[in-house]
Amino acid sequence: MQVNQILNGVNMIHIEDEFFLKKKFNFEKLKEFGFSFENNTYVYTEDFLDSNFKAIIEISDVLKGKVIDNNSDEEYMPLRIESFDGEYVCKVREAYKSILKRIADICCTDVFFADDQANRITKFIDETYGVKPDFPWKDDNGVFRHLDNNKWFSLIMYVSLDALLKNGDNRKLNIINLKIDTSKRNELYEIDGIYPAFHMNHKMWISVVLDDTISDEKVMELVTCSFDLTK
Template identity: 45%
Template sequence: MMIEDDVFRRKRFVPSKMTTFGFTKSDGQYICETDLMDGAFHAILSVSEKGAVTGKVIDRMNDEEYHQLRSRQFDGPYVHSVRQAYVQWLRHIGETVCDGVLFASDQANRIAELILDQYDVKPDFPWEEKPYQSYGAFRHADTRKWFALIMNVQWDKLLKNKDETRVDIINLKSDTLEEAVSRYPGVIFPGYHMNHKTWISIVLADVLPDEVIMQWVRSSYALT
């Protein structure tokens, strides 16, 4: 269970705020520590200069990492209390030292800005249920039809490889689906949760340049 990814998915760390909060910097990592559960546990959060987050909770009784925190098999009252205390600490950090962003990846946020600049369209978030509440739809002002949809999904949804790591993708209507999928394997897929014959999904992980993706955005805007 990647608790940290869930808490910080749509947030960006601000170094000046981190320093004020109490983070220390060492070897390119910002580190913050605290005790939990009246000192029974010790939590350590590390954030790289690029924003990659890792966390660890140490059981003071045996000075070992408390792995039960991350296992779905352990959800008794005590484990739940430890997990809740850790999540509350992470959320407090997020609210204090982070700025909110629309999407998880830098490229998804840049694409959203480019769409705003070119079409004066901001995304709306029509779903309330997790994890769909982070899905942003870009619509035509007159018809309200989507021309783009940015989603945060597990790699397994695209590759069927049981990889639970999450990635931002953008769904776009396309009349060159077969060409796009064959030209960029592993980056462009038949549309996830859309018509596989007329929509594509592009991975937003800085593999393709923004302008290349925007060419498909413009095409989708015209086709819809």
């Protein structure tokens, strides 16, 4: 039976999502990597596995990728079928993934969150502590953990102001939850943009809005405090 006759109802693997979700492309680096620009689309092709296969990556409003079997000149679909885990299929799949990883590593920057300040703070945390967020709920809420004990020291969420403040404002933005020295809680609450923690212990945690109401320096100071308090 031909592969394209059994695709309905099977679990298809979206391999590209593994490498390009929450990424931003640097278009100059795409050109340097070898992408051409045709009809408002960046296109890259690469033969692999002794030229038996060809990867084709297209980037416009969305990213599309496919692998062509050069012997049949048809798209090689087995690598996208989750239940196809034979040695040869896995070899093709891993080779294709290595191409995608090179593109992501060289041509992309991380964009984990919706708001610019949230991404700047994320970069600070990574540069300072070597920690990137993980997304245990498979949504827009990212957890930052200590590398040695896996304990949280911050959590960035995407929520409406109404959910945070009960003020009827449905505008959504990123907030960061941080642990605090409880003796400074009332002092911190006097700062515009700092509130009792959303969905966490109000006595020990705060929520800080990441819409530039508070400077990066102040947020980073609070991140450092939370990191130290949660060791």
